[in-house]
Amino acid sequence: MSARRIFTRPARFAAIAPYLWMALFFLVPFGFVLKISLSQTAIAQPPYEPVFDLTAGWAAIKAAFGALSIDNFKLLVSDDLYVFAYVRSLTVAITATAILLLIGYPIAYGMARLPRRWQAVAMVLVIVPFWTSFLIRIYAWINILQHDGLLNQILLGLHLVSRPVVWLSTDSAMYLGIVYSYLPFMILPLYATLAKMEPALEEAAADLGAPPGAVFWRVTFPLSLPGVGAGVLLCFIPIVGEFVIPDLLAGSNSLMIGQTLWLEFFTNKDWPVASAAAIILLVVLLAPLLLYERVQRRQLEER
Amino acid sequence: MRKRARLSRFNIASLALGLAFLYLPILILVIYSFNASRLVTVWGGWSLRWYRELFGDRAMIEAAWMSLRVAVASASIATVLGTLAAVALSRGEGFRGRTLFSGMLYAPLVMPEVITGLSLLLLFVALNAERGFWTVTIAHTTLTMCFVAVVVQSRLGSLDRSLEEAAMDLGCAPVRAFLSVTLPLIAPAIVAGWMLAFTLSLDDLVIASFTTGPGSATLPIRIYSEVRLGVKPEINAICTLVIGLIAIVIVIASLASKLSSSQGESAAPL
Numbered sequence: 324m325s326a327r328r329i330f331t332r333p334a335r336f337a338a339i340a341p342y343l344w345m346a347l348f349f350l351v352p353f354g355f356v357l358k359i360s361l362s363q364t365a366i367a368q369p370p371y372e373p374v375f376d377l378t379a380g381w382a383a384i385k386a387a388f389g390a391l392s393i394d395n396f397k398l399l400v401s402d403d404l405y406v407f408a409y410v411r412s413l414t415v416a417i418t419a420t421a422i423l424l425l426i427g428y429p430i431a432y433g434m435a436r437l438p439r440r441w442q443a444v445a446m447v448l449v450i451v452p453f454w455t456s457f458l459i460r461i462y463a464w465i466n467i468l469q470h471d472g473l474l475n476q477i478l479l480g481l482h483l484v485s486r487p488v489v490w491l492s493t494d495s496a497m498y499l500g501i502v503y504s505y506l507p508f509m510i511l512p513l514y515a516t517l518a519k520m521e522p523a524l525e526e527a528a529a530d531l532g533a534p535p536g537a538v539f540w541r542v543t544f545p546l547s548l549p550g551v552g553a554g555v556l557l558c559f560i561p562i563v564g565e566f567v568i569p570d571l572l573a574g575s576n577s578l579m580i581g582q583t584l585w586l587e588f589f590t591n592k593d594w595p596v597a598s599a600a601a602i603i604l605l606v607v608l609l610a611p612l613l614l615y616e617r618v619q620r621r622q623l624e625e626r
Numbered sequence: 627m628r629k630r631a632r633l634s635r636f637n638i639a640s641l642a643l644g645l646a647f648l649y650l651p652i653l654i655l656v657i658y659s660f661n662a663s664r665l666v667t668v669w670g671g672w673s674l675r676w677y678r679e680l681f682g683d684r685a686m687i688e689a690a691w692m693s694l695r696v697a698v699a700s701a702s703i704a705t706v707l708g709t710l711a712a713v714a715l716s717r718g719e720g721f722r723g724r725t726l727f728s729g730m731l732y733a734p735l736v737m738p739e740v741i742t743g744l745s746l747l748l749l750f751v752a753l754n755a756e757r758g759f760w761t762v763t764i765a766h767t768t769l770t771m772c773f774v775a776v777v778v779q780s781r782l783g784s785l786d787r788s789l790e791e792a793a794m795d796l797g798c799a800p801v802r803a804f805l806s807v808t809l810p811l812i813a814p815a816i817v818a819g820w821m822l823a824f825t826l827s828l829d830d831l832v833i834a835s836f837t838t839g840p841g842s843a844t845l846p847i848r849i850y851s852e853v854r855l856g857v858k859p860e861i862n863a864i865c866t867l868v869i870g871l872i873a874i875v876i877v878i879a880s881l882a883s884k885l886s887s888s889q890g891e892s893a894a895p896l
Contacts, residue, residue, distance in 0.1 A: 564738020
């Protein structure tokens with residue numbers, strides 16, 4: 324028996340504590356979300372019914388099960404407010420991810436072409452904002468974008484505009500905030516694939532007479548697709564459920580699903596509907612994840 | 627060394643613009659926190675006035691203290707659990723339920739925070755747990771242990787396994803080999819993981835909002851409720867202090883990962 328095999332067993336035991344923790348605090352909670360999404364709103368504590376009372380015996384639990392219904396889901400699909408919120412979330416996430424890819428790709432590409440030493444420095448510089456509180460970064464933009472903020476002062480000073488422009492509470496401000504906050508998430512996976520790429524491939528294409536554009540589109544870009552996929556996914560999924568950035572920077576006329584869920588939960592105290600909204604959001608997000616996993620597995624098999 | 631493709635002017639311009647975009651807003655925020663004027667936009671000279679006012683704000687100080695306690699507690703628990711998870715994933719191949727395990731570890735990395743927060747709150751309500759320090763700490767541990775696991779796992783993956791095997795061939799018990807050979811080698815990644823967990827916890831608004839109770843707001847919750855009411859110079863000051871704290875943490879973490887990369891071939895990506 325090799326040493327490697329001996330090591331495997333104790334290493335498996337290491338899984339016990341984190342496994343139990345994640346099961347209890349990550350998996351089980353989704354069971355509760357699912358159960359409450361099938362309950363009715365009630366003016367009670369907690370604000371939903373039926374409440375399972377495990378001490379009341381089997382008959383009571385069975386009755387409670389019978390009281391579950393999918394009314395909340397019917398409500399969500401039929402209510403324009405929610406349908407719009409889902410559509411808006413997806414639109415915002417797709418648009419923002421596309422902008423992120425357009426901005427992030429050249430930056431990651433530039434990083435990958437730096438001399439080795441400078442690549443490490445550039446990577447730290449990109450990661451640092453990711454470590455800095457995103458609430459603070461959004462707040463920094465509020466400072467700049469507000470009515471008498473720096474941006475308007477500069478524009479007025481340069482006589483580019485005659486009166487202050489409204490930047491805050493607009494979709495442009497929200498997109499700016501999202502792009503700003505998620506840029507490191509897009510750059511890092513792109514950089515990781517671009518830096519690993521064999522420069523000889525690009526050189527060979529150029530030596531064989533391909534113009535720079537063709538080298539990029541037919542060699543570099545296809546080879547960087549795994550990084551593109553990872554970056555897109557890493558940005559898209561959290562943006563769909565984003566709450567803070569649209570809440571602070573976008574106008575209040577059309578809400579994203581994260582905000583709707585938040586309002587439903589904290590303001591309207593309708594926990595069952597909020598839970599149902601969370602379940603739908605989860606299903607919407609699982610689809611691209613599973614798709615990505617399948618594509619990746621197929622690529623691994625092809626290799 | 628292989629010849630690398632030359633940097634074009636376009637590469638340099640996009641890099642410079644990208645970094646300027648990332649850093650200018652933060653720089654402006656820091657500069658304005660030293661502004662003497664009450665109007666956020668009028669420059670009234672350098673002053674520490676807003677820092678003095680900040681230290682007179684009891685609620686803000688209490689929130690900061692709460693945040694620090696939660697961050698230290700959750701980062702510590704998360705580091706232990708995340709390291710164990712990383713060891714199990716990279717050394718204990720093919721155990722029962724491994725797919726579910728790695729799925730649970732990676733899901734919180736991309737899951738919208740509203741869903742994670744909501745589901746944890748519903749669990750705490752069902753368990754009738756009193757919400758406050760411990761519920762926030764548990765929630766943050768759940769989120770940040772996944773990040774720790776990723777950082778430590780990437781270090782374990784780049785580690786030369788023959789070192790562990792040599793120790794065991796020489797008669798070391800597996801646990802002993804782990805403690806005296808593997809653990810020191812991955813220590814820098816563990817330190818970096820703790821730092822990352824600490825800053826993530828300090829940063830989190832959404833999950834903390836769901837899982838905290840009345841009277842135990844964390845710093846981001848306080849800042850958020852102030853920011854919604856409009857820009858105040860005190861907020862610039864507290865934000866600058868947080869940025870300063872995180873900068874110190876980053877310096878320590880990058881020193882740790884530098885140590886790690888001088889021992890091995892590549893550093894952890896985060």
